[in-house]
Amino acid sequence: MSTQPLLHMTHISKSFPGVQALSGVELTVERGEILALVGENGAGKSTLMRILNGVFAPDSGQILWNGQPVTLHSPHDAQRLGISMIHQELALIPYLDVGKNIYLGREPTGSLPGTINWSKLYAQARQQLDCLGLDIDPRRQVRFLPLAQQQMVEVAKALSLDARLIVMDEPTSSLTEREVETLFQQIRALRAQGVSVIYISHRLEEVFAIADRVAVLRDGSLVGCKPVADLTPEQVIRMMVGRELSQVYEKGDEASAGDVVLAVEHLSREGAIQDVTFRLHAGEILGVAGLVGAGRTELAETLFGVHPATSGTIRLNGQEVTIQRPAQAIRSGIALVPEDRKAAGLFLRMNVATNIVMALFGRLARWGIIPWARVEQIAGDFVERLDIRTPSLQQRVRNLSGGNQQKVVIARWLTLEPEVLILDEPTRGIDVGAKAEIYRLMHQLAGRGVGILMISSELPEILGVSDRVLVMREGRLVGEFDPRTATQDDLMSAATGSGDSGRNGQ
């Protein structure tokens, strides 16, 4: 075996109109190595990986594969070399079954040319899924699978490519801790077979749990690449943001337990949540933990009237309210920042000002005419207050980073001055620097007396940010914890309902 590294990307530069996306980046991956690639959004990770995948051609620089210079014109070229990519956004076709998704583009040929050997395809898919310890029917349509299983199908698809190098872009963003552990076992097994992995993640715990080396990108340059053993999470964060970050999880002032703003009693919705009772105080951040599918999002949707409750009561400031539709929830002072901000929260092709003021148009308009000057003024206020980084109010939201998009959604709801703000996975896919800002914003709002319900799958976040933590399992509330004394293991065992204290990603 040669002593050359498996992959050597050297002097890679790439610019787009107005942006130097990458300048002189060096990256090597050895055989059987797990290299974590980290950096804030916009640091150039995806551009670098797209170059590796043959989607973009670099302006300058070279890619050496086993020491040989290669030119990649398409993802197909990359695949042929043995480079395979798992994308952050699920790239499965919902109406095709699992087997077809895994072997799309390389279907085994049947007895006649152009036809497909279906039994071979499904048998191979079955084998591939078994390898991952997945009990999924390869003939099942992907759309019927939970998100986490869909993610695992993606992994199975990449593994089936006989890849020598697999790039995983945020592969765990929708997996439960348990599934993350399964995935990590698989990744380690791959490493033992000499397969290399480039692992991209915002979750530093995962990076430290799985990676051999960490490469940090900032503003299009490689700022460091070291064995994980020589680094601490704090050092990595400092390399990523280029400055000292006092603390990611910043507690607000000790929560002054205000009056009960939201009281929920025996709330149920068939097939989603059962007999949920809790209180949320003004100025409190109440964390809701649980596995994917435990009913957390369903609880949020019920409180917000997306799917009305079948029984139980909701009281706001002591007054019982009926919430059958989102409009009623909004009128009562409840706001929801949904899990999938692109699908349910933002008008991606519209500008920042319109997105922020969208919920107010009805109130601002006189005779149906929109006072644009006033709109810009209000939007400008919020851009300043929330420190939304955008070149102008006219910028399309699609062009903002994930963290700034999230702030736009939050700003929209703040224009309505809600008393209860529900945040569903508020920091998913957001980089560390922006996360800290979102937390700061939450504490600011709580300080002003807003009651915040935060749903999150990231236990460090739940413990770091909340004043009180609820745990859900199978649609029920199964525990309440004080984050100052509870551990991740406590939350996991409550969430899984086993004495076995789950995994905490370390």
Add this chain to the structure above:
Amino acid sequence: MTVARRNALATGLRRGTVILVLLALVIFFSLTSDRFLQGRNLVNIAVQNAHVIVVAVGMTMVMLMGGIDLSVGSVAALAGAISAGLIARDGWAVGTAMAAGLALGFIAGLTNGVLIVYGKLPPFVATLAMLGVARGFTLVYTEGRPISGMGDAYTFWSRGEIGPIPAPLVVWVVIVALVWLLLTRTRFGLHIYAIGGNEETARLAGVPVNRVKLLTFGLSGFLAALAGILLTARVFSAQPQAGAGLELDAIAASVLGGVSLFGGVGGIPGTAVGALLVGTLGNGMNLLRVASYPQQVIQGAVLVMAVAVDMYAKRLERG
């Protein structure tokens, strides 16, 4: 209701809607007209709609891929006119002239594909342009007058019989079967579904997206030309305005049959039943002596109803 049962019901409803509506129509017309259920009338339905079914099959392929082909009616007219003209005016052999018509349809479809794949035009715009261009060529070629005198070997394909079975029935059954096999058994078919499901994913998986698109639009043009020849043969002449509005019948048949306008969902059996439904409705209304103008209103209403049921089923499925 459990999620599994609800899903099963919803899927059944979506598959079954079109069949239920067709059954309801059959029952209604057999009660209101004593001629409806006669064998000759049923054969009529199958024969008279051959061109609609053939075009709908092509449209379904395009729609499954997430596209649309508005040019099929005009391309049908052009292929019918050219093949008829080559025989009647230039004395070509029937077989050669028909082959030329079919090739012309394929080329027209391929042109749509080139505009879409390489010109980056939306399918709606590219095929709308082709709708105008093909109709214009037809009018120029026919000078606005019907072309007739193609002879028996040509009209055989809509008027003749193969054994005891009418020729157009054989034609559409063969086309339906072939395209159904193409979509369900071949790599090409799977790739059509994949592109309609998520084009970017398909591209990343190494599906030759451009080639599949070109070929699919080409096939749609080819089938439109075949429909044009069937139509020309049935009325013994190539009419300059033949096939006007055929694209709407084809889209209606596909949508009734469960094909999603956004691609990726549906199939040939549904479309075939959808096309028969459109045909049965027209036939029944003719028997009941419904005037042709209100017929269009009723057709529109049936389309809306069937799609509404489908949307409801989709909501159930999602829960």
